Amino acid sequence: MKTDPAGVLTGAHYLDGDFACGEGAMAAGCRFVAGYPITPSTEVVERMARRFPFMGGTFIQMEDELASMAAVVGASWTGSKSMTVTSGPGFSLMMENIGLAAMMETPCVVVNVQRGGPSTGLPTMTGQADMMQARWGSHGDYEIIAMSPQSPQEAFDLTIDAFNLSEIYRVPVMFMMDECVGHMTEKVVIPPAEQIEVVPRRLTKKPPGEYWPYQLNGNCVPEFARAGDGYRFHTTGLTHDERGYPDMSVACQEICVRRLLDKINKNADQIVRFDEEQTDGADVVVVSYGITARVARMGIDLARAKGVKVGVLRLIVVWPFPEKRIRELAGKVKAFVVPEINYGQMVLEVERCAGGKAATIPVSHGGGSVHDPQDICEAILRAAK
């Protein structure tokens, strides 16, 4: 359906990635945000706190990130599209209720404007070292969706997609920005509201008494009943049956958790998203995401000037990972070069999917700045040999 025009600031703007992300959320119909201040992410909620009173939205600054994430899960059960925003240390605290959101199958968006870690790390400087945490950070087995924008324009566009994916699959979507994209100011074009498609909450049409919260109805994702509509449903973070009742059996665990994995993994082809360029006939493919994808461009140009055939694969949806495409390319290219602002996270996934058919060369960077493009160029030249 079309979005609510009240949240859409149509026009061409000069915005940083944080503001653009906030605008994307409002354009997507987000009307509840709970957050706790943390650099370099706070501008997202500052923007929303300023604009929400004009569109029926509520922002609350909670006492910590544990509370913020819990409030987001609670609010989403009313049908209000809900989001929280943080950076690494806050992301760690949110993991408890990200797990709850995954287990209760609660649509919501968690924005992480990444900075250098571990611990307090580099509060105002960039990093991309939370990529594995985005996938595995809470305990137990579950799957989420994660996205990574490379520009303020994408911060706007992909935030809308993040909300839509969270609704379709009833999962928390991790919006993995980095400080550079968050604080980079560029032109952002916001289309008219009638051009913005949003996915509404898939409310059940069954009457109360015939509805169970985790019963499937022609889809691997159950229909939703929101609090206050008379369904008197029960939901829990415990392993539960289709009624939402706790069931501590091996059989129920298998059904309950298996579906949390399957609903993402079996739909990975629909969810996976990446940009590809000049991979046909390439000797080396550079796999990257976020700000590093833009820095890598210069390294790629330098290498191409020396005659190397370099292709590009930029991850837009990071999780689920484009496993199939990497496997295909692994049979054709000599090597993958994977620059990222960490000591090797997504490169592990590239290496796994390459399965030894192509070399995988990490270009690590501990954070605090972006790569020197020369380092990426040299890695490409090494890979091409």
Next chain:
Amino acid sequence: MSTVTAETRVAADQHPIAPYLRMDRMPHIWCPTCGIGTVVKCYATALEETGVDLDKATIVSGIGCTGRAAGYMKLDAFHSTHGRAIPFATGLKLGRPELMVTVFSGDGDLCGIGGNHFIHAARRNMDLLVILVNNFIYGMTGGQNAPTTPLTARSSTMPYGNFEQPFNLPHLAASCGAPYVARWTSLHIRRLTMSFKEAIQRKGFRFIEVIAPCSTLYARLNKLGTGFNLMQFYHDNAEIRHGADTRELDIDFQNKLICGKFVDRDRPTFLDMMRNHYTKVLGDKYVPMPPEGGMIHEPQ
């Protein structure tokens, strides 16, 4: 001891509060003589007697013995994470302001791991009815020390007796700004039900502490006898003192239990404060979240 000569049982579905419970989840997990079930009964009775719209009544629990209460109530019910019932409930209330939201959980959950949320929700005067069942111990995990365990009482992690000062919960709530604060024991069925009814009809952060027996762990570790002995103790040692100074409500081991309604005052809720403030500073441009929530609907 009296002897039960003939067992009379009411059919489960004929129990007076059956319509408020998930009878398909019975039997519950609570031990014989546990006080939590009594508190649930009083709450259900209060719902019935106040005639609230049950479709708009939601209940949130955290984790622990009392944390199972939400799961047995036939309302929109959320069994959330340990300590986070209050912020979860905050999201529900702000996401759909017309909801009546009750938090029903234990002392360890709400004031141990969830203590920070408790004080901030009271400070904001978030519109939540908070029912805290205090059994002085972590029951679900096997009798560990709680932030409410009285000095010298034994727990599995204070095997030689507790040496940490416990919370005085009514004082904590009152000093953070809660507009309604009461304490009862699970023996005070009539007064507790009346207190629930009164609180249901009030607004803001309403806090009711209910002292309840844990005979399996607290009584056993402290050699206090059976559930019956604990109820006898409440009978002999509870003293009703409405309006008592909340500074004087500490609970000492096997000593006087001051009960009653200590605070009952008007104070604007978080939502009142927010709406009034935005109306004042933004005027007609302010668009509050509709009572039914911020879910966007297909334009008509």
